[in-house]
Amino acid sequence: MRMSRLFQKTLISIIFLFLIIFITISIFSGWHLYNNLTEEYKSKGTAIASSIASSSVETNLNLDSATVQAMIDQFLEIEGVSYVFVRDSSGQIISHTFVPNIPQEILEISDAHKSGIKDISIQGMGEFLDIVAPITEGAIGFVHVGMNKNIINKKMWTVIGSQIALLSAIFALSLFLAYFMVNKISQPLNELTEYAKKLLNHDFSARVDIKSKDEIGLLANTMQSMANNINEVFDRYEYALKDAVLELQNTLAYLTTIIDNMADGLIVVDKDGIINHINSAVSDMFGLLEHEMIGKNIKILGKNFVELSTKSLATEEIVTAEINLTRNRFGKAVAKSIKKEYFAEDSEAKGILGSVILIRDITQEKKVDKLKTEFITIVSHELRTPLTSILGFVEMIERKFKDTIIPNIDLNNQKITKVINKIERNFDIILSEGERITSLISDILDISKLESGTVKWNLEEISIEDIVENAYKALSSLFEQKGLAFNLQIQPNLPKINADRERLIQVMINLFSNALKFTEKGFIKCSAELSNNEILVKVQDTGIGIPEEEIDTIFEKFKQVGDIMRNKPKGTGLGLPISKQIIEAHGGKIWVKSEYGKGSIFYFTIPLIKREGNNNENINS
Amino acid sequence: MKILIVDDEAIIRELMLQIIDEIEDMEIQTLEATDGLEALELIKKEKPDIVFLDIMMPKLNGFEICRIFKNEPPSWDMKIIMLTAKGQDIDIQTAKELGVKWYITKPFKINDIIKLLREIV
Numbered sequence: 001m002r003m004s005r006l007f008q009k010t011l012i013s014i015i016f017l018f019l020i021i022f023i024t025i026s027i028f029s030g031w032h033l034y035n036n037l038t039e040e041y042k043s044k045g046t047a048i049a050s051s052i053a054s055s056s057v058e059t060n061l062n063l064d065s066a067t068v069q070a071m072i073d074q075f076l077e078i079e080g081v082s083y084v085f086v087r088d089s090s091g092q093i094i095s096h097t098f099v100p101n102i103p104q105e106i107l108e109i110s111d112a113h114k115s116g117i118k119d120i121s122i123q124g125m126g127e128f129l130d131i132v133a134p135i136t137e138g139a140i141g142f143v144h145v146g147m148n149k150n151i152i153n154k155k156m157w158t159v160i161g162s163q164i165a166l167l168s169a170i171f172a173l174s175l176f177l178a179y180f181m182v183n184k185i186s187q188p189l190n191e192l193t194e195y196a197k198k199l200l201n202h203d204f205s206a207r208v209d210i211k212s213k214d215e216i217g218l219l220a221n222t223m224q225s226m227a228n229n230i231n232e233v234f235d236r237y238e239y240a241l242k243d244a245v246l247e248l249q250n251t252l253a254y255l256t257t258i259i260d261n262m263a264d265g266l267i268v269v270d271k272d273g274i275i276n277h278i279n280s281a282v283s284d285m286f287g288l289l290e291h292e293m294i295g296k297n298i299k300i301l302g303k304n305f306v307e308l309s310t311k312s313l314a315t316e317e318i319v320t321a322e323i324n325l326t327r328n329r330f331g332k333a334v335a336k337s338i339k340k341e342y343f344a345e346d347s348e349a350k351g352i353l354g355s356v357i358l359i360r361d362i363t364q365e366k367k368v369d370k371l372k373t374e375f376i377t378i379v380s381h382e383l384r385t386p387l388t389s390i391l392g393f394v395e396m397i398e399r400k401f402k403d404t405i406i407p408n409i410d411l412n413n414q415k416i417t418k419v420i421n422k423i424e425r426n427f428d429i430i431l432s433e434g435e436r437i438t439s440l441i442s443d444i445l446d447i448s449k450l451e452s453g454t455v456k457w458n459l460e461e462i463s464i465e466d467i468v469e470n471a472y473k474a475l476s477s478l479f480e481q482k483g484l485a486f487n488l489q490i491q492p493n494l495p496k497i498n499a500d501r502e503r504l505i506q507v508m509i510n511l512f513s514n515a516l517k518f519t520e521k522g523f524i525k526c527s528a529e530l531s532n533n534e535i536l537v538k539v540q541d542t543g544i545g546i547p548e549e550e551i552d553t554i555f556e557k558f559k560q561v562g563d564i565m566r567n568k569p570k571g572t573g574l575g576l577p578i579s580k581q582i583i584e585a586h587g588g589k590i591w592v593k594s595e596y597g598k599g600s601i602f603y604f605t606i607p608l609i610k611r612e613g614n615n616n617e618n619i620n621s
Numbered sequence: 622m623k624i625l626i627v628d629d630e631a632i633i634r635e636l637m638l639q640i641i642d643e644i645e646d647m648e649i650q651t652l653e654a655t656d657g658l659e660a661l662e663l664i665k666k667e668k669p670d671i672v673f674l675d676i677m678m679p680k681l682n683g684f685e686i687c688r689i690f691k692n693e694p695p696s697w698d699m700k701i702i703m704l705t706a707k708g709q710d711i712d713i714q715t716a717k718e719l720g721v722k723w724y725i726t727k728p729f730k731i732n733d734i735i736k737l738l739r740e741i742v
Binding site: 377380381384385387388389390391392393395396399434438442445449456502 | 630632633636639640643677706707708709710711726727728729730731
């Protein structure tokens with residue numbers, strides 16, 4: 001049986017206590033006994049010695065050894081007496097009880113010891129008290145009585161031994177009693193401990209059976225009622241918790257139902273691009289089951305997603321991409337990073353936790369877009385044919401008029417010359433307006449293709465210098481005509497870009513011709529440089545500039561600077577929107593800074609990262 | 622010199638005839654076809670030196686005619702000039718792939734035609 005800690009402690013205390021009692025009593029009683037016995041032996045010895053001395057005086061003045069011998073032999077039988085011997089006045093031992101010889105130590109002390117008591121030690125015999133009594137004050141001789149000290153020691157140890165035995169018995173009894181007493185205390189304590197352990201394990205229905213009226217009983221009662229209280233509180237909380245959980249579950253189910261019934265697909269990825277959550281629309285969009293996507297890297301849904309989530313995780317802005325879905329459907333994905341600061345304060349460092357990607361099936365929109373483009377394509381073709389006839393025949397008439405009619409007319413007639421001038425001007429108007437319709441048709445076709453994403457991009461490694469120079473070449477006659485200075489600053493050794501050469505030339509031509517169109521004097525400056533892994537191109541003019549309220553709409557369709565009714569500039573109003581579409585398709589940005597009346601600076605960027613074609617190019621196939 | 626004008630629009634053919642008529646220093650015989658099949662027959666029969674070819678025509682379109690002559694090159698030197706309202710990159714590229722060297726989009730200038738004809742001849 002295991003000893004209780006309480007009993008162990010008690011045991012140690014008892015042992016310690018008893019040890020002290022043993023030692024003190026033994027030392028005290030031993031010492032006391034020893035002294036008493038020694039005193040007793042001393043007086044006993046002295047009495048014997050005196051008795052022998054006086055007897056010797058009475059019997060005979062001259063010591064007769066035989067008589068003395070007979071007398072001392074009687075005394076030897078008294079308890080404690082070890083030896084007796086008598087010396088004459090000269091110190092000669094005349095009779096003794098030593099058998100067989102007088103030990104050397106006795107012979108040595110005889111002369112010196114003439115009265116009183118002396119401790120001596122005799123080899124082979126032990127310790128003795130040597131007591132001397134003179135006979136007639138030493139005139140006749142001396143009587144020596146040796147009291148055995150060993151007997152004193154033996155008696156003392158016997159007493160101590162019996163004391164220890166008695167104390168041991170009391171000790172055993174005490175232990176026995178202590179064991180019962182301690183058990184009586186510790187058992188209910190153990191019960192209480194067990195009970196407390198049950199409470200710790202939330203077993204509030206447990207009971208403790210301690211009926212005693214002492215402190216322990218009181219403690220048990222208190223604990224019991226405390227447990228009852230806790231039990232009640234727990235019950236209440238449990239009930240409330242159940243309610244809350246139920247409500248939470250309902251809310252969660254409601255939210256999950258909403259998310260799952262969304263027409264749009266929803267994907268949540270963590271910061272490593274691992275898919276954490278999807279809704280059912282996603283399964284349909286990609287033809288994959290939920291367990292085939294959850295926990296996997298987003299790359300299983302295509303490389304566009306990798307790019308999208310990487311971009312989104314690196315920024316707080318909304319990132320979009322067009323993606324292919326199963327069954328020839330197309331989707332538009334919108335990704336937004338999830339930031340940690342929306343969560344409770346328990347998060348370590350604020351940062352991006354992941355990204356939420358929404359995917360909308362835009363197949364229908366694409367179809368409509370495509371239909372629109374097809375419609376515009378057809379319409380533009382149908383318009384071109386009559387336009388060709390009109391312009392062709394007008395040109396023909398003008399030609400005949402100039403080549404054939406004018407030479408045969410009397411140019412001296414002022415009225416006729418005036419009419420001829422008017423007619424010539426009218427021809428110019430018809431032809432230039434015809435050209436405007438032509439470019440308008442081309443631009444409408446162009447922008448509708450760009451907007452619907454049906455443009456095929458011919459990406460190749462090109463230098464921006466080549467683009468700028470080609471655009472300038474195409475417009476050089478206009479530059480000369482206007483007499484504007486052209487300033488070109490291209491940073492040397494610019495890296496090549498991966499872009500559609502013709503389309504970028506189109507953008508440059510647009511920007512240059514705009515600058516030319518709105519600038520009457522001053523200069524046009526073009527520069528290109530490397531900035532943040534992008535090529536930054538600037539086209540600066542000293543033209544009329546853009547009013548502040550129009551800067552935001554300048555890249556919208558059919559928005560041109562100036563009062564259209566009064567000061568109509570030539571152009572289709574589609575140059576900048578087309579340029580914007582082209583630049584954005586290359587992953588770049590286009591913007592303008594302008595001061596009204598002083599001039600404008602158009603900027604665009606083309607990123608240096610290698611692009612593997614455009615997201616939209618698949619739609620063409 | 623024989624020039625064949627292939628276009629389903631009579632007015633365009635009329636315009637082309639008038640433009641060619643402007644070239645007075647050359648002796649030019651003009652022929653007209655209103656669709657692809659007729660063009661094909663006329664080409665085989667008349668062996669024209671130059672063909673102005675529209676793309677969108679009934680029966681057989683311009684590209685198909687080009688493809689025929691790409692696979693079976695004519696025995697004589699025949700130059701095909703596309704003359705079409707289809708001016709998109711993809712059309713120009715298709716024409717290039719079919720071996721067409723000249724491509725004029727409608728609407729065009731009279732001088733474009735005259736200049737080109739003088740260049741070719």
